[in-house]
Amino acid sequence: MLLEVKDLEVTYGRTKAVQGVSFGVERGEVVTVLGANGAGKTSLLRALQGARKPQGGQIIFDGEDMTALSPAARVAKGMALVPEGRQIFVSMTVEENLLMGGYMRRDDGVHGDLAAIYERFPNLGERRHMKATVLSGGEQQMLALGRALISKPRLIMLDEPSLGLSPLFVEKLFDLIRELNSDGISILLVEQNTHMALEVAARGIVLELGREMLSGPAAELAANPSLAEAYLGAA
């Protein structure tokens, strides 16, 4: 097991955003976390990356207890979060944004990895010295992903990456997720685009008001009538 989450609890004052959630991500696996607005998905990911201190529970990554470690230490160990809303640095150039992804790296392979990112996303390469604001929404999402990739993660956590993208870019994004996964990177995918998330993931977990409502193999979840009713609409 690459990531193991045990009884995680996250609260904001009296709001209990995550109440005792447990699950795991195997090496090389794609796991999706589904749930309506306010279900606690973002709170869960932020606690996993260390941006929010959990009130209870345990986070184990690659056999090591991460619960008390800083986000910096977690990045160095190979965890990367692509945050909700992308959170690109708009005052920086495309390349500076990517370099921020390599903030914890001390080796000198960063420049070679930049070149690989530009090869994968030629649009970013062409605009590498321009302010990140010149990018379209889809390109900004690619930049956010590229920024996470530069840290050489073993686990990438994506928070609603398809939000606000055109259908064409959503297709591209999910292709990319498959590609990264076949390169050996494990993926924890938070999505509201339930159909596509269950297609790419091997397993899923559905949160409701901070608790696990359902979990299991993606195909089973896709066929589950109660999930269909709640999230998949009539389709």
Place this chain on the structure above:
Amino acid sequence: MLLVQQIVNGLMLGSVYVTVAVAFTLTISILNFLNFTIPTLFMVAGMVSWGLAYFGLPFGLSGPLAWPAALACGAVASILCSLLVERFTFRYMRTRHGDSTEHAIPLVSSLGFLLILENLIRIFYGSDSQRFPGPSSDLTTQIGGIFVRIPQLVSFVIVMVLILGLVWMMKHTRIGRGLRAIAENPDAATILGVEPNKIVPVVFMLTGLLCGLAGALFAVNYGEVSPMMGEDIGSKAIAGMVVGGLGSLWGAVAGGIIVGLVEMLTIHFFGADAVQVAVWGALLVTLLMRPQGLFGHNAIGKGKL
């Protein structure tokens, strides 16, 4: 010719304001608060330099070696003082209240530091101005009929080199990018591994360095230090920063020089009593015509550098 002479003097004085204005700009853009300890640091550098030079401390040096050593110690004292402020006020407040961007508390605590240090020094040294035994004033060179004091010229060059170095660091180093990331979006920066507790002291260190240098250079060039020397410089540097545009390093440079020029030209045409009116008048006029300042962005405060 006298007018050109005043312009040269204005540039030299302006370079002191520039240094202090850049220090203010760094803290405002990165940590989102107006650091009132800045005038104190300036004063600490000046007073420590004076104390060491006056008492002939510390190295038994004599003659022309004593005062540069004293100045260096003054600047170091300023850096240490700034780190102390970070450690015991800013960091403490931040962990207590959990928000590194809450600016009212550091503002007030830095104001407290200003008053405490200023008055401590006043208790020990008295509030009189003291003469700083710097280089003799006949170290002058004449360029096209204009007198330029060599120490002032050297100071000007040091200040400009330091600021160019700072701008380069912000743009091209890991620490510089980390600082800009914290300035723009602390949350995203943290997720990527930037640690506020490690990088915020860098801001305070740079602040101490800039103010220490400014205080030391001021002592050399104007030959006088006092426990209140920071107040006037501090307020004029703030004026310069706002004229240049909040949050822009080059704005602080331009604004500091403009204030120095306005001050010297006002003295030339209207006498010293008119200086405050002219400086703050220029500030108000700038704000009326260009509220974001000469080089400022549209949004005020945080998130730009």
